[in-house]
Amino acid sequence: MTTPAHPDEIIDCLGQRCPLPVIALARRLPELPVGAVVRVLADDPAAAVDIPAWCRMRQQEYLGAAPGPAYDIRRSR
Amino acid sequence: MDVIPSSVYLDTATAAPLHPIARQALLAALDDGWADPDRLYTQARRARQLLDAAREAAAETLGVRPDELSFTPSGTTAAHSAVLGGLLGRRRAGTVLVHSAIEHSAVLHAAERHVAGGGTATEVPVDRLGRLDLDAWSTAVTASGVALAALIAASHEVGTVQPVEAAAAACADAGVPLYVDAAQMVGRMPVPTGWSALSASARKWGGPPGVGLLVVRKGTRWESPWPADERESGRLPGTVNLPAVVAAVASLRAATADAASQAARLAPLVDRIRARVAADVPDVEVVGDPEHRLPHLVTFSCLYVDGEALLHALDRRGFAVSSGSSCTSSTLRPSHVLEAMGVLSHGNVRVSLHSGSTEADVDRFLAELPGIVADLRGQAGVVGL
Numbered sequence: 001m002t003t004p005a006h007p008d009e010i011i012d013c014l015g016q017r018c019p020l021p022v023i024a025l026a027r028r029l030p031e032l033p034v035g036a037v038v039r040v041l042a043d044d045p046a047a048a049v050d051i052p053a054w055c056r057m058r059q060q061e062y063l064g065a066a067p068g069p070a071y072d073i074r075r076s077r
Numbered sequence: 078m079d080v081i082p083s084s085v086y087l088d089t090a091t092a093a094p095l096h097p098i099a100r101q102a103l104l105a106a107l108d109d110g111w112a113d114p115d116r117l118y119t120q121a122r123r124a125r126q127l128l129d130a131a132r133e134a135a136a137e138t139l140g141v142r143p144d145e146l147s148f149t150p151s152g153t154t155a156a157h158s159a160v161l162g163g164l165l166g167r168r169r170a171g172t173v174l175v176h177s178a179i180e181h182s183a184v185l186h187a188a189e190r191h192v193a194g195g196g197t198a199t200e201v202p203v204d205r206l207g208r209l210d211l212d213a214w215s216t217a218v219t220a221s222g223v224a225l226a227a228l229i230a231a232s233h234e235v236g237t238v239q240p241v242e243a244a245a246a247a248c249a250d251a252g253v254p255l256y257v258d259a260a261q262m263v264g265r266m267p268v269p270t271g272w273s274a275l276s277a278s279a280r281k282w283g284g285p286p287g288v289g290l291l292v293v294r295k296g297t298r299w300e301s302p303w304p305a306d307e308r309e310s311g312r313l314p315g316t317v318n319l320p321a322v323v324a325a326v327a328s329l330r331a332a333t334a335d336a337a338s339q340a341a342r343l344a345p346l347v348d349r350i351r352a353r354v355a356a357d358v359p360d361v362e363v364v365g366d367p368e369h370r371l372p373h374l375v376t377f378s379c380l381y382v383d384g385e386a387l388l389h390a391l392d393r394r395g396f397a398v399s400s401g402s403s404c405t406s407s408t409l410r411p412s413h414v415l416e417a418m419g420v421l422s423h424g425n426v427r428v429s430l431h432s433g434s435t436e437a438d439v440d441r442f443l444a445e446l447p448g449i450v451a452d453l454r455g456q457a458g459v460v461g462l
Contacts, residue, residue: 017403018402018404019381019383019423019424022232022423023457023459024382026381026459027462030263045409046403046411048416049415050411052419053362054421059363
């Protein structure tokens with residue numbers, strides 16, 4: 001998976017434990033236009049599992065991990 | 078005033094309540110089996126008789142020879158012994174350990190020790206349901222330098238039963254011995270065949286804690302990884318806890334004799350939990366194979382819910398369950414099993430039933446769970462996300 005170098009928005013969840021990064025993503029993504037890309041910065045190891053799982057459950061597009069640790073998501077619907 | 082709810086224990090996959098037959102056998106063996114079975118006097122001979130009888134009965138129950146079976150101080154020690162001893166015995170063949178991504182942490186910790194000592198470990202993935210990738214497994218065990226392969230017979234976290242006999246056939250074709258961790262299967266289901274070594278844990282079937290089983294089939298290259306000792310045919314050092322062993326084997330026989338009827342009773346209750354949780358709790362992911370699974374265990378994850386908060390809330394209502402969520406682990410990492418499957422890891426609950434679990438227990442759990450999850454989501458302000 002390729003990750004865009006310039007996401008439309010960055011959500012800083014560093015230091016937050018799951019499920020908080022997923023909740024922050026779920027709050028923000030629907031406020032952005034379809035096609036927008038959000039990068040979630042999250043250092044809780046569970047985010048690496050739970051952000052892709054949330055994308056699958058909500059039919060949103062998981063683009064992949066980026067250094068940070070960070071996770072890129074595109075609003076697809 | 079709050080009514081304190083009666084306690085419903087739903088964490089059998091960690092430890093089953095002590096079987097009544099184990100309690101009886103334990104009390105009798107405390108009187109009769111305290112002496113050292115290796116000494117040469119009357120009390121010791123009585124202890125030796127008890128130990129030999131326990132070994133024969135356990136071997137008969139598992140369909141193996143008594144001299145293939147050793148008692149260990151825990152299921153973990155049995156798993157460590159199987160992995161490290163299997164690697165040691167085959168060191169001339171190579172230094173590669175092949176294992177699934179969803180092994181018990183005891184197996185993974187033994188693998189870490191092996192890698193720290195210069196060995197190699199190859200991890201074989203599973204799919205979204207927690208089923209072993211058999212093609213990847215066959216490729217991995219066929220590679221050069223493989224000393225041992227390790228496969229959990231059924232997942233302790235999500236209940237998925239693995240294709241042990243097919244995995245064993247791939248190992249046999251490659252000339253690689255297979256170690257099977259059967260901790261969740263012994264005493265509940267017929268154990269598949271084709272393996273070279275097996276481990277199990279008495280507290281999973283209603284025996285006391287502190288007893289494991291290690292079976293190494295004849296002809297398997299295995300060397301004890303522990304300092305030399307004459308106990309247990311040189312396989313495990315230290316005197317066995319004979320009263321606990323006697324109790325463990327008495328309950329193993331009882332649990333095995335009752336396994337088919339318990340499975341027939343518990344599997345529909347697990348089906349009910351799977352169906353009702355998915356229907357009654359919004360945004361929940363019921364995980365594990367819906368068909369090829371353990372009869373007594375079911376796992377699900379609730380979106381946006383903190384796993385630790387959920388465990389405490391359930392405990393306040395009298396329900397004892399466990400969780401693979403990171404916030405409930407000492408390492409603050411999510412369960413490697415849920416991670417390997419790629420399923421939601423937060424808000425995770427594992428429910429595991431035992432012979433004393435009733436339909437009423439399950440129905441009360443199912444009646445209360447949706448409200449408990451809704452309350453936690455309400456408190457976190459995540460309703461409607």
